[in-house]
Amino acid sequence: MTLQYISLALILLLAVWVVLVFNQHVGHRNRMREGWSGVEVQLKRRHDLIPRLVKAVSAYGHHERSTLEGVMEKRAGALAAKGAGEAADAERGLGEGVGNIIKVAEDYPDIKADAVFRDLMTELVATEDEIQYARRYYNGAVRELNNAIGVFPANIVAGIFGFKEGDFFEVEKATEREAPMVSLSVADED
Numbered sequence: 001m002t003l004q005y006i007s008l009a010l011i012l013l014l015a016v017w018v019v020l021v022f023n024q025h026v027g028h029r030n031r032m033r034e035g036w037s038g039v040e041v042q043l044k045r046r047h048d049l050i051p052r053l054v055k056a057v058s059a060y061g062h063h064e065r066s067t068l069e070g071v072m073e074k075r076a077g078a079l080a081a082k083g084a085g086e087a088a089d090a091e092r093g094l095g096e097g098v099g100n101i102i103k104v105a106e107d108y109p110d111i112k113a114d115a116v117f118r119d120l121m122t123e124l125v126a127t128e129d130e131i132q133y134a135r136r137y138y139n140g141a142v143r144e145l146n147n148a149i150g151v152f153p154a155n156i157v158a159g160i161f162g163f164k165e166g167d168f169f170e171v172e173k174a175t176e177r178e179a180p181m182v183s184l185s186v187a188d189e190d
Contacts, residue, residue, distance in 0.1 A: 021157040028145035032166045035138030036084060039169060042131040043078070043091065049124055050075045050098065056117045057101055060108045067104055071097035084138070084167040092171070098124070135169050142166035 054068045074097040078090040102121075105111045112118070146165045149158035157163075 018157055021154045022161060025145070025148055025154070025158055025161070025163045028141070028148045029163065029166075032138065032141040032145050035134070035141040036169075038134040039084075039087075039131070039138050042127060042134045043087070046094075046124070046127050046131065047075055047079055049120060049127060050094075053098070053101060053117075053120050053124065056114060056120055057104055057108075057111055060111045060114070067097075067100050071101055084142075084169040088169050088171070135171075139168050139170075142168050 050071060054071055058065070058068050071094070074090070074094045078087070078094045081087040081090040105117065105121075142165075145163075149155055149163045149165065
C-alpha cells in the first residue's frame with residue numbers, strides 16, 4: 001500500500017512539474033510574440049515614413065529616380081516579409097536604401113534646407129531609436145524562450161508540446177545598429 005502512495009505522489013509531482021514548465025514556456029512564447037508585435041509597430045512607422053521621404057527628395061533630385069524607385073521596391077519587400085528572419089533580411093536592404101536617400105540629400109543643399117525633409121529626418125532618427133529598443137526587447141524575449149526550452153529536462157516538455165525556438169531579429173552590419181545620420185546644416189555646404 002505504501003508503494004502505491006509513493007508511486008501516486010511521484011506521478012502527481014511529475015504532473016505538477018510538467019504543468020509548471022508548460023506554463024513557463026507559454027509565458028516566454030507570449031513575451032516573444034509581444035516583443036515581435038512591438039518591432040512590427042516600429043517597422044510600420046518606418047515604412048510609412050519612407051514614401052514621404054522619397055517624395056521630399058524627388059522634388060529636388062529628378063535624376064535620382066532609380067535610387068528612389070529602388071527604395072520603394074525594398075519597402076514593398078519589407079512590407080511583405082514574414083517572421084523575424086525574413087524581416088531582418090528585408091529591413092537590411094531597406095536600411096541601405098534609406099542610406100542611399102540620405103546620400104542623395106547630402107548632394108542637394110536645397111533638400112537639407114527644406115523644413116519637410118528636416119522634420120522627416122528627425123522623425124526617422126526617432127523611429128530608428130524605437131526600432132532598436134523594440135528589437136532589443138524582442139531579442140531578449142527570444143533568448144529567454146530559447147534558454148527555457150533548451151535546458152534539460154524542460155526540453156522534454158518543450159518537445160512533447162511542440163515549442164520551437166524563436167528567431168532573433170539581428171543586424172549584421174555595425175552601421176545598421178546606428179540611426180541614419182545626416183547633416184542638416186546648409187552652412188556645411190559653403
